[in-house]
Amino acid sequence: MKKFTFLILLLMIIVVKSQVTCGTPQNGIVQGFRDINNTNYSNTPICINVQFHIVRDSNGSGGVSNAFVDQIVNLLNSKFNQHNIYIRNAGVDYINNSNFYNTNDSYFSSIVATNNNPNAINFYLVNSCSNWAGRAEQIVSRNLVIVNSYAQTGVSAHELGHCINLWHTFHGSPAEPSSGSCAEAINGSNCNSCGDYVCDTPADANVGATQGYNPDLTNIMSYSPPANLDHFTSLQGVRMRDALDGSPVLQQVKSNLCGGITGESIICPNISSTFSISNPNNYQVFWSVNSNLSVVGTPTNSSIVVKSATSTTSGMGVITATINGSTFNYQVWVGKPNIEVQLNSNSNYVDIDLISGEGNNITLQGINSTTWTKTASTNNGQAGGSGFSGFGHGPNLYWTVTLKITASNSCGTTEITRVITPAPPGPCNETLKLTKISKNNYEAIIIDPCSGSNTTSTSKQINTDNPITAELINMSGVRVAIFNKNKFDLNKYNKGYYIIVVTKNSKKIVQKILIE
Ligand SMILES: [Zn+2]
Incomplete structure (x- = not known):
């Protein structure tokens, strides 16, 4: 009998050990900082400061190294960069306190009150905790504590996710009975108002793929073995970015020091142009460029020189730098404009939009003037335009106008000629x-x-x-x-x-x- 009890105890320990044990309170106020479907959501990079506090024993022994912290930053960037959130190491300090070093939840408030940097997410690294592997102060907060042995797993991203307004994927389910929230339906129909309030994470009740559930057990905000915590979904990324845009608590943690590439927005054929990256610690930088660009000479840890791939290249150039775990992309337009027209008609009137010939945003081509000229027409068709938009119309659906359109930027002028005519009547259901x-x-x-x-x-x-x-x-x-x-x-x-x-x-x- 004793043996049996011991086995059960051992099994429980294994089960607990194999999952994230998270101490973040799950009954806090639910805050949405913007409609998650808001199409105006901006996609500019957001840089956040993270201040690391290495907790040691009272005599100054123990604690992790600065290299260990660098690896945490790399790991966090590998999870957050794809959502355009960049993690900056804002500094490392030490706290010598044996009650904090091998600690329990009752010390949480005291730990996060020590050496707290109000302009950063404060990331405390402790040796052990009898209650959890990691804890954020609450959902939306600037403070988290992680046990060292979990800091280089998905637990770090999990707790940082809590700080930036993410809930567990099984929030509100019976697995979190005191959350005060509601469970997401298996079909996700209430995904905006229940569960984790994120609609591209499948419903989860922390019961695995049973009872009709098909959860994503590699989601960082699920309760899966730390080694399996792999990614945030794109709408979790949006929810975090919205919180970083709108939460008063988080405004002060944002920084403009994550680096990034700077340089010209347009380069013309046969002219070399230098692009720089801020790299105060002189980390090794890995550079690459796309096929519209070629590299001139040998890049350094602070800059790269590029020119257009050919004398006729007309397209978007992309320069990529990977530094200390973060990947930065920079778009630079190469050469003369590359334009096309897109027609929208459902009658004898046609809207004409000037668009990029290669599918990206035409406003990135440095275009400073356009001309729209009617050169021919049939059946009394009329057409014209200015800037990036034009129109065509006629007395019925059977007219044409031949339009010559030019667009100029600092590299030169591109001319296209297109015949404009209304779309034929569709298979409309009368x-x-x-x-x-x-x-x-x-x-x-x-x-x-x-x-x-x-x-x-x-x-x-x-x-x-x-x-x-x-x-x-x-x-x-x-x-x-x-x-x-x-x-x-x-x-x-x-x-x-x-x-x-x-x-x-x-x-x-x-x-x-x-x-x-
Ligand atoms: Zn958690």
């Missing part, structure tokens, strides 16, 4: 409706979503290959009359109830009417 317009007079209306209006023109219908037909059938089932037009006068027929069947192409309506 619907029919029979309406009474006066005593014993009826009208069949075609509701045509392509024209944007109801079509009732009799002459138009009779001249088409498939005109409207309307059959008048009496209550004995005998066809009394047939009309090949959409308005019909029934005054000459006997009074009483009839059936009218209106047919247009494959559409048919059947309606009972009374001739008075």
